[in-house]
Amino acid sequence: MNPPPAPAPLSSKAESQIQLHQFITLQSNVPFIVLGSLLVATALLWVMHEVLPLAVLLVWSGLLAGHALVRLACWWWLRHQTVTEAEVSRRIHLHTVLSLASGLLWGGGALCLLQYGEVEHRLLVTLMLAGMVSSSLISQTIHLPTFHGFFLPCAVSAVAGNLMLGTRLYQAVGLTIFAYSLLAMRFARTLNGKLTESLRARFQIADLAERLHVQKEAAEQANLAKSRFLAAASHDLRQPIHAQGLFLDVLSRTPLSTYQSEVLVSTRSAWRASSDMLNTLLDFSRIEAGVVHPQIQPFLLQELLYQIENDFAPLADAKGLVYRSRETRLAVQSDAILVGMVVRNLVSNAIRYTQHGGLLVACRKRRHTVSIEVWDTGMGIAPADQQAIFREFHQLGNPERDRHKGLGLGLAIADGLAKSMGHGLTLSSKPERGSVFRLELPLSVAPVPSPRQKGPQLQPMRVLVIDDDATVRSAMVHLLQSWGCPCDNAESLEEALPLVLQNPPACIISDYRLRGPRTGAHAIAELRQQLHRQGRRHTPALIITGDTAPERLREALASGIPLLHKPISPEQLYRALVELQTDQQSR
Structure with a gap:
């Protein structure tokens, strides 16, 4: 032994x-x-x-x-x-x-x-x-x-x-005391050992707990440093990519030769890939910041499945995979946008890790719930890895960190979004046989609202752009002017104040992080006060930010001003400006 x-x-x-x-x-x-x-x-x-x-x-x-x-x-x-x-x-x-x-x-x-x-x-x-x-x-x-x-x-x-x-009686007493003394010393040693052992165990536990606390704090600090680094790197990368997307849209509106058009298509494809990676980091940061607030309402699943199939079927075809989607008439009670993000991440993951066969997207009714299921015939996932794949930056079969296989955040984002909505996301998989992800949604019994008609078009209006990055300002000005909107631009609040006095804008677009202690929200508040003194009742505004730090996202969201995240597509900016115009006209 x-x-x-x-x-x-x-x-x-x-x-x-x-x-x-x-x-x-x-x-x-x-x-x-x-x-x-x-x-x-x-x-x-x-x-x-x-x-x-x-x-x-x-x-x-x-x-x-x-x-x-x-x-x-x-x-x-x-x-x-x-x-x-x-x-x-x-x-x-x-x-x-x-x-x-x-x-x-x-x-x-x-x-x-x-x-x-x-x-x-x-x-x-x-x-x-x-x-x-x-x-x-x-x-x-x-x-x-x-x-x-x-x-x-x-x-x-x-x-x-x-x-x-000398007498036998006293000698017997003396020997008895001697025997008792030996037993007492033995008992004292044993008792002392037990007491000392219990003290050692007690303080050993306390010592280990203290070490664990120190290590936990170190891990939390390392995780915080990682988040800050990612946020800083993400912000610095978003600025030029954001400007690049706006310039590409302006360029697409000019006369181009056939060769130039082909180069523009390839450049836009590369821009979208970079933008998608940064938006993935943004989605993860929004979940960490706790600023994802589901808008629960009934909606039909089939329209969502159509959109996902239109987006991903070409990618499956390019890999020689069969993309199948079963039609459904089921309606669920959830946030259509967030559910779409979860399913898109699951479908994207299925295509990325499937080399032969295909994938199936289907819905299954289970009493009072509906299960959206994404089946694939990919590499499968071993039981030991089925919890780890939902951790951020965890990837299977990508030791070389090939960027075409993503960042390892897709399933972490899907799991975080599902939890934010209170829905369950489960996995069943067998190595070399494939996997099935199931998103459980509550079945809707309420009537589904009718789809919106095509929205109004953007009407020309004067826009003031505030951004401390000259390249971004130039791209915004060119794009807005191509939409028929005259523009003024400023690097800071101090530059913007005289512009407001000369040409009062109908809308303000500001970056959130400006030079100095004041943010875009502070700049918009001061400019609105100045315009109010000039007789303008309310000036609509947008904040555009490249920040992904959780505390920054919470601050920007708390300002109450509509928030867009760089890099934004021209279509997103166009829709946001149309919504501001519509809201302003309804006041």
Whole structure:
């Protein structure tokens, strides 16, 4: 049989805590030890005073009383001292010395008292000494040297004093006390070991908990640093990609040759790939920030499945995969946009990891719920990995981090969005056989609202653009002017204020992060006040941000101003401006 593993070593702090606990226990027992000692001594002297010489009586009682006063004085002094971990050993040593002095007094007194009186007097001395020794087993075993300091002088005196009396009776008593002393010392060692072991376990747990807390804080700080790095990198990357998308749209409205049109299509494709990756990071940051607020209402699933099939069937065809989608008339109660994002991530993941066969998107009614199921014939997922794939940046089969296989955030985003809506997302998979993801949605019993008709067109209006990036400002101005909207642009609030006085805008578009302490929300608020003083009741505004840091997203959302995230497509900006115009006309 293998020996039990040795206990994990304690830190020096934990060892000091054990000593401190021993000191506190010894210190708390001092008044009771002194009181018991005085009571036993008083009772013993009351019985023995008739047979003891007066000198012996006075000397021994005086020494006991003096020792008691010294011990109580030390106890009182230590009680009002702050005992540090560095001093605790010396404080325990003081208790050991005082205990030894008490043992010598009682042991020496017993040797002397056994010389006087009759049998009953001597047996009384022995009995009371045994009682004092027994009490020390309870009060001082927490620290063996302190216990031994009192126990050994008493035990040796009791054994030697009885043996020296010579008769068989006293010799039998002496041998009995000797045997009892051996058992008592063995019991004291065992009890001390148990007490020390329990203290070690207690402080070991506390020590491990403290280390775990430190490591947890370090991990949280590392995770926070990671999020801040991603947010900063994402913001810096979004600026040029955002401007690039706007310039490409302006370029598409100019006369181009066939070759130039082909190059423009390829460039736009590359821009969309970069934009999709940044938007994936944005979706993850929005989930972390807790700014995803589902808009629950009934909707038909089939329209959503049509849109997803139109978007992803060409990608499946390009890989030689069969994309199938079963039609359904079911309606669910949820957020159509967020459900669409979840299913798109699942379908994208299925296409990415399927090399042969195909995938199926279908709906299944289960009593009061509807399950959207995405089946694939891909590589499958081992049971050990089926929880890990929902963690951020976790990918299977992509050690080289091929960008065509994404960032490893798709399933983490899908899982986070499903949880934000209160829906379940489950996985069933067999390696080399394929996988099926199921999104459980509540079945809708309410009538589904009719689809909206085609919205109005953007009417020309003067727009003020505020952005500290000159390239972004230039792209925005070119794009808005191509839509028939005259523009002014400024790098900061200070530049924008005189422009507002010269040409009051009908709409303000501002970046959220501007130079200096003020944000786009602050700039819009001040410009609105200025326009209000000029008689403009309310000026619609948009905030466009490249920030993905959770705290920044929460701040921007709290401003109450419509928020768009870079890189935005021209279509998104167009729809947002149309909605602002429509809302303004309805006021």
